[in-house]
Amino acid sequence: MLRHVPQLINLFATLILLLSFAMISQRRIGSLINLFMMQGAALVAASWLLAYATQQPDLYWSGALTLLLKVVFIPWMLQRLIRKLNVRWDVETLINIPTTMLVGIALVIFAFGLALPVSRLSHSMAGGSLGIALACVLLAFMMMITRSKAVPQVIGFLSMENGLIFAATTATNGMPMIVEFGIALDVLVGVLILGVFMFQIREKFDSLDIHHLESLRED
Amino acid sequence: MSWLGAFSQSLALLTAVLLAPLLTGWVNACRARLQNKKPPSLLQPYRLLHKLFHKDSVMAEHASSLYRSAPYVIFACMLMACAIVPTLSTDLPLSPAADGIALVGLFALARVFMSLAAMDVGTAFGSLGARREMLVGFLAEPALLMVLFCASMITRSTSLTEIVETLAHRDLAIYPSLLLAGVAFTMVSLAENARVPVDNPDTHLELTMIHEALILEYSARHLALLEWAASLKLFVYSGIGLALFFPWGVAEANAPLALLLALPVLVFKLAIGGALMALIETLNAKMRVFRVPEFLGTAFLMAVIGLLVNVLLGVG
Numbered sequence: 024m025l026r027h028v029p030q031l032i033n034l035f036a037t038l039i040l041l042l043s044f045a046m047i048s049q050r051r052i053g054s055l056i057n058l059f060m061m062q063g064a065a066l067v068a069a070s071w072l073l074a075y076a077t078q079q080p081d082l083y084w085s086g087a088l089t090l091l092l093k094v095v096f097i098p099w100m101l102q103r104l105i106r107k108l109n110v111r112w113d114v115e116t117l118i119n120i121p122t123t124m125l126v127g128i129a130l131v132i133f134a135f136g137l138a139l140p141v142s143r144l145s146h147s148m149a150g151g152s153l154g155i156a157l158a159c160v161l162l163a164f165m166m167m168i169t170r171s172k173a174v175p176q177v178i179g180f181l182s183m184e185n186g187l188i189f190a191a192t193t194a195t196n197g198m199p200m201i202v203e204f205g206i207a208l209d210v211l212v213g214v215l216i217l218g219v220f221m222f223q224i225r226e227k228f229d230s231l232d233i234h235h236l237e238s239l240r241e242d
Numbered sequence: 243m244s245w246l247g248a249f250s251q252s253l254a255l256l257t258a259v260l261l262a263p264l265l266t267g268w269v270n271a272c273r274a275r276l277q278n279k280k281p282p283s284l285l286q287p288y289r290l291l292h293k294l295f296h297k298d299s300v301m302a303e304h305a306s307s308l309y310r311s312a313p314y315v316i317f318a319c320m321l322m323a324c325a326i327v328p329t330l331s332t333d334l335p336l337s338p339a340a341d342g343i344a345l346v347g348l349f350a351l352a353r354v355f356m357s358l359a360a361m362d363v364g365t366a367f368g369s370l371g372a373r374r375e376m377l378v379g380f381l382a383e384p385a386l387l388m389v390l391f392c393a394s395m396i397t398r399s400t401s402l403t404e405i406v407e408t409l410a411h412r413d414l415a416i417y418p419s420l421l422l423a424g425v426a427f428t429m430v431s432l433a434e435n436a437r438v439p440v441d442n443p444d445t446h447l448e449l450t451m452i453h454e455a456l457i458l459e460y461s462a463r464h465l466a467l468l469e470w471a472a473s474l475k476l477f478v479y480s481g482i483g484l485a486l487f488f489p490w491g492v493a494e495a496n497a498p499l500a501l502l503l504a505l506p507v508l509v510f511k512l513a514i515g516g517a518l519m520a521l522i523e524t525l526n527a528k529m530r531v532f533r534v535p536e537f538l539g540t541a542f543l544m545a546v547i548g549l550l551v552n553v554l555l556g557v558g
Contacts, residue, residue, distance in 0.1 A: 027415075027416060030415060030416040030417075030418075031416060033416070033418045033555050034416050034418045034421060036418065037418035037419070037421050037422060037551055038421065040547065040551070041421070041422060041425065041544070041547075044540075044543070044544070044547070048536075048540060120536060121535070121536050121539050124539065124540065124543050125543075127543070128543055128546060128547070131547060131550060132550065135550055135553070135554045138554070139554065142554075151554060151555045152555075154554045155551070155554070
């Protein structure tokens, strides 16, 4: 069993990358949130596997925290938010989706090329996945750039955080617990504040398009 | 060439030719059941073939010899494809004749003849279908090639029999790149077999149909051959999918007992695969024709990322 653990972690890493691409190509907000939830679940599975293989109880806690926050609470909150804001259908992208996917491929190649020499030096169990984690971060970043509505941008932000946590987990076998707690709290507070922001944007402009925020002058 | 090799080759061909309509019937029955309809008999495709072979063929007045010969060429292509995909045994004397790349070429040959024949009689529907078929084909082929290359990179061979031998008899290893290739392959095979997100195999009435528009002018034995070839294509695609992603239970050379066991294993795997295909078809709605390039482009990208992951994580 232990022999297959690094391979399984790589499998979950690939699943996380696959879900990142699925999120980029998704047009509906409801499905986007479901994909984000699945990505969180894959992250939890990967970190628990690593915990099992390296015998670190810390990683079990970190996985449990991710499960509670990113698989259960935040998706539930986002679903409630889009129900209240009534924005189930409208995901508008600035560049069309096939172009975004092509740029995504270039980002993946860049990330893999960048990570290959680093992961050769790494002695951790799943060091090879560092490139995938980096690619996930870049893809999520691109998603934040190319989406014009507020909710997908928040999901992009959260997905980027998924990628960062995964990078930390695979490169160093997990961060100190206090850092994990700090990040988790930051994300939670960040999402709550962004939720309030979305309501405010809607109140002010009758739309969640953040282009309205670009002009400074009050008419 | 050993006698056992010749035997397993002819057994594989016979199985493909006889089981292919059953697979189509099974997928249709599963789909009807999932959609709360009364399922047609599993033998319905055989009855259709029987009926069509006993009818008199009607030809368009200006049909050329190409139109007449196309069904035979297409059927022969699919037969050859069946012969080189290891479904029952890897001991196939014909398999050195064509590897994975040539297999894609065989599909392309069939596609070209299909489209030319559809345009030959000069009806609007035929040429419309032909154009759409080429649109789907030119996007699906590179994706299929990339999927095959993912497997070739792991096993260092493009021959399908060697891929199966290497994948099935190495001790269990999990290849993340095959996950991506699997997703890509599912998308390609849905598009290539005229299944729901891309085409609807049930209807003659929709303006968006592809496969049915191509064979609209054919009748009787020619139509029967084309329908049979379509079933064979579905069978070959299922065979490739099983060979790349679930290669266990395929017999090796000089193993007559394993050959005996391989048939029930194959039927079992095909039954599950067909049911899954019916499930995918039920869960998805047919997409607009202009969405098809995006769908197949995604499949291509998935396969390319599979190759990249292979490079990053190392092979084997």
